Amino acid sequence: MAMNLTRRHFLKTASIAAASIPLSQVVAKAESGVVKAPLVSPGTFKNTQTAVGGVCEMCFWRCQLVGKIRDGRLIKLEGNPKSIDNGVSICARGNAGVKMLYDPDRLKYPMKNVGKRGAPKWQRITWDEALDTCATKLKAIADRDGAKSLAIFPHGSSATYPMHFFEHTVGTPNVSEASFFQCRGIRDTAYMATIDTPPNEDVDMANTKVIFLLGCHFGENIHVSHVKRYLKGLENGAKLVVVDPRYSASAAKSDIWVQIRPGTDTAFLLAIMNYLIQNKKYNIDFVEEYGEGFEKMAAGIKGWTLEKAAQECDVPAAQIKEVAELLAANMPNVAIHPGRHVSWYGNDFQRQRALACLTGVLGAFGVPGSFVLPKGPKGLTKITWPKKEAHEESLQAMADVHHYSPPGTPTDLIRNTAITGKPYPIKGCVIWGQNPIQTIPNQEKTIKMLEQMEFVMCVDVMPTDITMFADILLPDCSYLERYDMIKTGTQWDFADTQQQYIAPRMPLVAPGFERKESIWITNEIAKRMGYGDKIPVKSQEEGVDKMLAGVNLSIAQIKAEDGIHLQPGKDPYGEMDLTVLFYNEELEDNGYPGIPTYIPVERAPAGYARLLYGRSPVHTFNRTQNNAWLMAEMDTTPVWVNDKLAAKLELKEGDTVSLVNQDGVKSRTTATVKVTPGIREDSVYIYHGFGSMNPDMTVGCNKGIDDTSLITKLAVDPETGAHGMRNNFVKLVKVS
Numbered sequence: 001m002a003m004n005l006t007r008r009h010f011l012k013t014a015s016i017a018a019a020s021i022p023l024s025q026v027v028a029k030a031e032s033g034v035v036k037a038p039l040v041s042p043g044t045f046k047n048t049q050t051a052v053g054g055v056c057e058m059c060f061w062r063c064q065l066v067g068k069i070r071d072g073r074l075i076k077l078e079g080n081p082k083s084i085d086n087g088v089s090i091c092a093r094g095n096a097g098v099k100m101l102y103d104p105d106r107l108k109y110p111m112k113n114v115g116k117r118g119a120p121k122w123q124r125i126t127w128d129e130a131l132d133t134c135a136t137k138l139k140a141i142a143d144r145d146g147a148k149s150l151a152i153f154p155h156g157s158s159a160t161y162p163m164h165f166f167e168h169t170v171g172t173p174n175v176s177e178a179s180f181f182q183c184r185g186i187r188d189t190a191y192m193a194t195i196d197t198p199p200n201e202d203v204d205m206a207n208t209k210v211i212f213l214l215g216c217h218f219g220e221n222i223h224v225s226h227v228k229r230y231l232k233g234l235e236n237g238a239k240l241v242v243v244d245p246r247y248s249a250s251a252a253k254s255d256i257w258v259q260i261r262p263g264t265d266t267a268f269l270l271a272i273m274n275y276l277i278q279n280k281k282y283n284i285d286f287v288e289e290y291g292e293g294f295e296k297m298a299a300g301i302k303g304w305t306l307e308k309a310a311q312e313c314d315v316p317a318a319q320i321k322e323v324a325e326l327l328a329a330n331m332p333n334v335a336i337h338p339g340r341h342v343s344w345y346g347n348d349f350q351r352q353r354a355l356a357c358l359t360g361v362l363g364a365f366g367v368p369g370s371f372v373l374p375k376g377p378k379g380l381t382k383i384t385w386p387k388k389e390a391h392e393e394s395l396q397a398m399a400d401v402h403h404y405s406p407p408g409t410p411t412d413l414i415r416n417t418a419i420t421g422k423p424y425p426i427k428g429c430v431i432w433g434q435n436p437i438q439t440i441p442n443q444e445k446t447i448k449m450l451e452q453m454e455f456v457m458c459v460d461v462m463p464t465d466i467t468m469f470a471d472i473l474l475p476d477c478s479y480l481e482r483y484d485m486i487k488t489g490t491q492w493d494f495a496d497t498q499q500q501y502i503a504p505r506m507p508l509v510a511p512g513f514e515r516k517e518s519i520w521i522t523n524e525i526a527k528r529m530g531y532g533d534k535i536p537v538k539s540q541e542e543g544v545d546k547m548l549a550g551v552n553l554s555i556a557q558i559k560a561e562d563g564i565h566l567q568p569g570k571d572p573y574g575e576m577d578l579t580v581l582f583y584n585e586e587l588e589d590n591g592y593p594g595i596p597t598y599i600p601v602e603r604a605p606a607g608y609a610r611l612l613y614g615r616s617p618v619h620t621f622n623r624t625q626n627n628a629w630l631m632a633e634m635d636t637t638p639v640w641v642n643d644k645l646a647a648k649l650e651l652k653e654g655d656t657v658s659l660v661n662q663d664g665v666k667s668r669t670t671a672t673v674k675v676t677p678g679i680r681e682d683s684v685y686i687y688h689g690f691g692s693m694n695p696d697m698t699v700g701c702n703k704g705i706d707d708t709s710l711i712t713k714l715a716v717d718p719e720t721g722a723h724g725m726r727n728n729f730v731k732l733v734k735v736s
């Protein structure tokens, strides 16, 4: 019951986000942007024209761009001056999109693997042969064992259209998006179980009195308009609380840095709430009006004294009290950030519930500086594949053992089913814009799953670790070469929200070589599998136009408006339609704690340190590892080692080390030590995304250490089935 409600609501709200449905366009001859008079001074870029309508996808924030074009080539990217989101600013990765576009190692033609999976030998083939092979193999498997014998691993805007084809129309339930099961799915469903809406990251940092970050490290984690909000808040004098075992870029700017013992954050949050409640320093009016089950939670967390949490979290009780007092003094204008990458320890749903409850205890909803839900444009036409009845005997049913699973199927369930063949075989695999080797814990298991497949197809822009496992490898257009999803939103600082924006992605240059867009690829496979009559749109361009028609706009109109349509917006503040479930009975009915509850995790065994990882400011996961400009900035990850630990291990700054984890897995590559008091003694830290093994990445192969290779132990979050990745421990082995 709870599960159904949750899932239905999730899908309902997710469809708001699906206003940003990705669509790709058909032909290699896509129009190469709209060339107009320069919007901004070309400066030293002489003889250039400005193409508008770019939307970045070096990460998933989708900043709006213009491109400087000379002789048909893109030479520079800039923020679109018309943008009320990122404005003229883009980050290092956004800038380096030019290098990705023209990377000589990029995929250029359809290829067939005549070697082995994992040790490929590539042979160029025609699109016809590639599409025929993909369709024939996938259809044969589905005809024999049912659609449930196919799995799809999608990510990014080019993957949504094919994902809907395989999920809705072909009918496979085995769909696993990295953004849910390895990233923010837990956050979304935990907030839904508390306030019935997923949070996004729209917490109003620009206008707040206190910014509260738990494991978010802005400045290293970069989403331009979000970082602008954060910096504006700091400029305006907001106090900053950062809870992080590491002296992160945010910790460096903080007023209070809580150097917490990893995995214990829920205890910290419960102690803050308990202190506020016991001392009547919470938002009594708000709780009475909007809260449900408050007394039950208050009674249940009574044992969480400052002293008990101090011991568990290894931080001073006085510091926990200081944080609580700061929040109480400034409530309700406090910004409790909900986080984004929250799949940490397998106890994460409870921590996210605690964050949402803390927001409720402070009444920090709907007022300036608090949790707000900015009202963006509505009414874009949805484009989707027709739905087939779901299989009864499906993994989705198994996924419902995790009653608060985000949409799709937990990745590990797909892997287990594929490897054991139980309750059914999974023999065909489609990977579209995801790199499961680098981003899903336990590589050995992922490889086992791939090895037992009868057919694996992969659609990507670069040769990466996952593309080595494809039988057929197809070259996608990049985000700079295609029409695509529509980015919508409101003014970034909420100060002047009379404005909303609608910005569809338009190509800045024509696709090179034989690269094709995902709608074309999907439709050609669909026709060959016998679904030609179900195709919803013929091309990306047609799709974008159709979506825009819902709000009486068109591509032509948007081009005339320099790539971004602006319209009057709505006040983001004001009363919210809200109930805060401090105690959630449905959770309890499904066998989970009804109030937010701390579940301890294993500590590092003697001689080992916990492996922590996070964002590098100049890379996006693994996807930028072959980018020459970004690798010139940072081509390896240092290993952060606490100074006391380093002294014990006789390690010096700059020493070269390998890492060996608790299961004896040794990093394939090495990295150098950074000695610092800015990391706890029980942990080491590396940047995620390094250590690629594909030799076709001539810039990025074997640079730095791959964190995922050392994450062999998987923690499954019971409520969601998402994967905790920070329960692995490593030894440092000095390399002479």
Ligand SMILES: Nc1nc2c(c(=O)[nH]1)N[C@H]1C(S)=C(S)[C@@H](COP(=O)(O)OP(=O)(O)OC[C@H]3O[C@@H](n4cnc5c(=O)[nH]c(N)nc54)[C@H](O)[C@@H]3O)O[C@H]1N2
Pocket (backbone or CB within 6 Å): 155, 156, 158, 178, 179, 182, 183, 184, 340, 341, 432, 433, 434, 435, 436, 438, 439, 440, 441, 459, 460, 461, 462, 464, 466, 476, 477, 478, 479, 613, 614, 615, 620, 621, 622, 623, 688, 707, 708, 711, 725
């Ligand atoms: N160990 C570890 N694992 C993690 C994380 C971590 O910090 N550490 N972070 C987690 C998080 S928060 C997330 S969101 C996920 C991200 O997980 P992924 O999305 O798997 O991450 P990427 O490394 O970006 O891999 C994406 C793949 O898409 C390809 N690609 C890029 N652009 C396009 C395009 O336009 N079309 C197509 N078809 N392909 C394209 C890239 O070349 C790459 O092969 O990883 C999660 N996993």
Ligand SMILES: Nc1nc2c(c(=O)[nH]1)N[C@H]1C(S)=C(S)[C@@H](COP(=O)(O)OP(=O)(O)OC[C@H]3O[C@@H](n4cnc5c(=O)[nH]c(N)nc54)[C@H](O)[C@@H]3O)O[C@H]1N2
Pocket (backbone or CB within 6 Å): 059, 060, 183, 184, 214, 215, 216, 217, 218, 220, 221, 222, 223, 243, 244, 245, 246, 248, 260, 261, 262, 263, 264, 265, 339, 340, 341, 342, 344, 612, 613, 614, 615, 616, 617, 618, 619, 620, 621, 685, 726
């Ligand atoms: N430059 C850049 N920016 C990005 C991305 C990128 O790839 N590159 N990816 C984007 C995406 S998809 C996501 S999801 C976000 C992810 O960004 P975040 O949500 O900020 O997640 P991580 O980078 O994984 O966060 C790592 C931080 O958590 C801390 N930490 C580790 N263990 C614990 C713990 O037990 N408790 C606490 N309190 N802290 C802990 C680490 O020390 C580190 O500072 O970044 C987005 N922004």
Ligand code: SF4
Pocket (backbone or CB within 6 Å): 056, 057, 058, 059, 060, 061, 062, 063, 086, 089, 090, 091, 092, 093, 094, 095, 222, 223, 224
């Ligand atoms: S934050 Fe940077 S990489 Fe991400 S979309 Fe914006 S400019 Fe691109």
Ligand SMILES: [Mo]
Pocket (backbone or CB within 6 Å): 179, 182, 183, 184, 340, 341
């Ligand atoms: Mo993410």
